[in-house]
Amino acid sequence: MAIVLKNKLIELEIEPPLQHYQGSRFDWTGKIVSLKYKDQNLSSQEIAGADKALPCGRGFYNEFGIKAPVGHDEIPIGAWFPKIGVGLLKKRAVDYDFTKDYEIRPASFTVGIESKQLSIVCKSDWCNGYAYVLKKKIQLLENGFKIHYHLENTGEKSIVTTEYVHNFLALNQDEIGSHYQLQFPFNLQPTLFLETINPEQIVQIVTRQVNFKQTPSQPFFFSNLSGHQEVEAQWSLKNTQSKIGISETTDFRTRSIELWGCQHVISPELYLNLNIQPGHFKAWSRTYTVFEL
Numbered sequence: 625m626a627i628v629l630k631n632k633l634i635e636l637e638i639e640p641p642l643q644h645y646q647g648s649r650f651d652w653t654g655k656i657v658s659l660k661y662k663d664q665n666l667s668s669q670e671i672a673g674a675d676k677a678l679p680c681g682r683g684f685y686n687e688f689g690i691k692a693p694v695g696h697d698e699i700p701i702g703a704w705f706p707k708i709g710v711g712l713l714k715k716r717a718v719d720y721d722f723t724k725d726y727e728i729r730p731a732s733f734t735v736g737i738e739s740k741q742l743s744i745v746c747k748s749d750w751c752n753g754y755a756y757v758l759k760k761k762i763q764l765l766e767n768g769f770k771i772h773y774h775l776e777n778t779g780e781k782s783i784v785t786t787e788y789v790h791n792f793l794a795l796n797q798d799e800i801g802s803h804y805q806l807q808f809p810f811n812l813q814p815t816l817f818l819e820t821i822n823p824e825q826i827v828q829i830v831t832r833q834v835n836f837k838q839t840p841s842q843p844f845f846f847s848n849l850s851g852h853q854e855v856e857a858q859w860s861l862k863n864t865q866s867k868i869g870i871s872e873t874t875d876f877r878t879r880s881i882e883l884w885g886c887q888h889v890i891s892p893e894l895y896l897n898l899n900i901q902p903g904h905f906k907a908w909s910r911t912y913t914v915f916e917l
Contacts, residue, residue, distance in 0.1 A: 638742055695751065788896065793870065
């Protein structure tokens, strides 16, 4: 059964680690599957119309090591490596591919529930010198929510990886179109993007804002939005038709921001680079705020 955190304005639906999504890609600790504001659903999912039995992204799923999971390149095919927040995965090829399914040995999870927050602890098994304890707290705010992270390196090798949240957004369930505006706190320079997939030329980049000519029928994708510059890790999305918006702010800066979307969903992604030495930890947070226009 999903866990619900609710106040007068906000309703968060969170799936416990060992329920529903059991894929090898996304972190199982605090799978936020839906966000509602005054009964308006602001979140969507990776695949339109998919039921909960299908292992796809939903709501606000985060992921560690999308391109290079910890320890993957050090081992032969058939050996095990840690995927933070999930467990141990069995290596299936020379290169890691986040779109593939991997055999999983789940980590150990404990869950604590209070009226305004949910706490989850993920403790890994020892694997080739790697071990960690991930503590996550999802805190309900008056007009949004905050995710607190605490990742401790309990192994003998450094943990070098990335973390981001795949924000599957559809404000009031409206399709993406000219009534959506996505804003960043820095100038966007398309010539510095590493990858641009904009097949219909519907997505428009204007100074610090991303606009849409109309509803796209094909997926779009942009990487390296900051042009390798270290910038404030934040964004703001507005739906001028439904008169509602949402923003994500963090307590860190970033050099890596990506944007993915399609007809029914848009996902701005703020990446955090992690390098945690043995015996040390890293703490960070992400705050989501809903506002009316």
